[in-house]
Amino acid sequence: MRLFNSLTRAVEPVEPVEPGHVKIYACGPTVYRYAHLGNLRTFMLGDLIRRALELEGLAVTLVMNITDVGHMVDESSPEAIDKMQLAAEDEGLTPTELAEKYTRAFLEDSAALGIRPADRYPKATEHIGDMIRLIERLIERGHAYVVDTGSVYFDVQSFPGYGRLSGNTLDALRSGHRDLEVDPRKRHPADFALWKAAGPGRLMVWDSPWGPGFPGWHIECSAMSMRYLGDRFDIHTGGTDLRFPHHEDEIAQSEGAVGHQVVRIWVHGGHLRLAGHKIAKSAGNVVRVPELAQRGLDPLAFRWLAFQTRYRSEMDFTWEAIEAADHRVRQLRRRMAEWAPGAAPTSEAARAFDERFRARIADDLDLPGAVVLVNELVSSTDVPPAERYGLLASWDHVLGLDLEREATSGWRPSDRMRELVAERDRARAARDYATADRIRDELESMGLEVMDGPSGTTIRPRI
Ligand SMILES: [Zn+2]
Structure with a gap:
């Protein structure tokens, strides 16, 4: 399989560090509110890459973090407020109760969209010790410094590769901060917090060698990815908005701590727009998964809709488009029921289709190309119906559309x-x-x- 690597801006083959076993880290949700369809499109990406690699016979380990502390409303301000704490106060819950509520909702929404669970969902609050050890290592290696308030900053000027992922230069970042309020103790305006001293009224506080405080947002992903996948792993996914500063900072932290490249391929998913507009809570155009079912739509139809746009591109969501996708998925299931029972795709025509499908998927997850092939196969008279069934059933390991639902309905295994x-x-x-x-x-x-x-x-x- 080949994927577009945001770091090198080139399509590259996935060649796992450990032969036959690909390790993926996916940036997961900050659990202070419900995820919307745009967030879930991004969370689907790690699972799709996993499914595609499994189709090639590779073993895959997928880790997705749950951010339950340290994600600030405005990362650049020294007085920034934690999103978790703000939402907890709004809802009259403790941060732990808030995290549990929205983690549960996130897992339910993921399941409804056919996103298979990650192998692990490490929580930031359960890895504070790992983060403190990593920060200590960065201080030892001259990449971080403590200021008198008890906060610790990463020194971006100590890491020559800073800006490589996002294309930012330190000079551009310096001028970009000119009009912002910046902690005067920072050596460079782009230096970012690894540890923040707890201010008054702070709910989530941990002891540290630098006094009571809490971790910055980015350090959790360095600590938890290396903890579960080692200091060299294959693929890191996230939304395109995480490229900077979150992933740029993660690279600086991880590589600063271990002294070599940690992640081989960075994959970023495009945004979802709602009828041409950016999805935002403030714009009041947030669509959540349960709303699909409330409108009588199969949530899996969102997959078919999403497949029609390349994962890196911006995708537009409209109700007309998802209704059409819903219609098409139901139609495919009906066709499958007509063709049942399936047979192994052994004819030459069927094998040619299979090869083309696998080639599309392996080519930087070309799902729009795969959709075209599915449509072509459905109306192909070259492939016997039973083999069409067999092909679609095996392709469904990647597509995840539950295409055999109707063919096998009325029957449940004991x-x-x-x-x-x-x-x-x-x-x-x-x-x-x-x-x-x-x-x-x-x-x-x-x-x-x-x-x-x-x-x-x-x-x-x-x-
Ligand atoms: Zn992350």
Whole structure:
């Protein structure tokens, strides 16, 4: 697979540090309010890359952080207020209750959109010790300094690569700060806080070698990505708005601490616009996932709509467009039901389609190209219907549209069947193929068709 790397501004092959195993870190939500469709389009990106890599037979570990402290309303101001604390006060909740409420909503919305869970969701507040150790290392290595208030700043002039990701120069950043209120203790206006001394009225405070305070926003992603994925990993995703300062600062922190490149490929997702307008709470045009279902739409239709725009491009959301997407997804499921039972795509025409699909997905996640192919396949007379079913079912491991829903409706696997499937997946993961085959036979003797896919064993009744 090849992806556009924001750091080098080129499309590059994914060549995992650990052969056969790709490690992805995705910047996750700040859990002080509900995520809207634009946020979720970005959160979908890490999972789509994972699905695409799995289609190629690679193992993938995906880590997504939950920001529950340190994300300030205005990062540049020394008196900035934490978004979590502000929202907690508004809602009359403790910061912990607030974080729990919006983390739960985020996970529900993700599931409704077919975003498979990350392998881990580390929380910033549970990694303060890791962040403090990282800040200590940056001070030791001459990349950070303590000021008399008990705050610690990163010294951007100590890191020659600063600005490489965003294209900012230190001079441009200096003049950009001219009209802003800047802490006079900073050596350079672009120096950013690693640790902030707690002011009066602060709810979330931790002890540190520099006095009571709390971490800056960016340090959590350096600390948690390296904690779970090591100091060299493959892919880092986030919305395009995170490129600067969040990711620029993360690179400076991580590489300043370990002395070498940490992330190979930076992938940034484009914004979502609502009928031509920027989505913002202040503009009152925020669309949330539950609203889709309230309007009688299948939330998975948002995927089909999103696939029609390249992930890096700005995408426009309109109700007409998602209604059309909803109609199309239901139509595809109906066609699948007509073509059932499926067969392995063995004809030459089917194999050619499969190759083209895989090539589109591998080419920087060209989902618009994949959508064209799906439409072409549906009306193709060269591929027998049963093989069309087989192809779409296997492509659905990437698309995640639940295309077999109608074909398999009315039937639910029993607990015993689910147990056997889980047992077989464990056996396959452990390369115990004798056991996996024995379980396959057992499932088949129950009248089931057994299929292998990147996400494991799937079963359906043999019709
Ligand atoms: Zn982050």
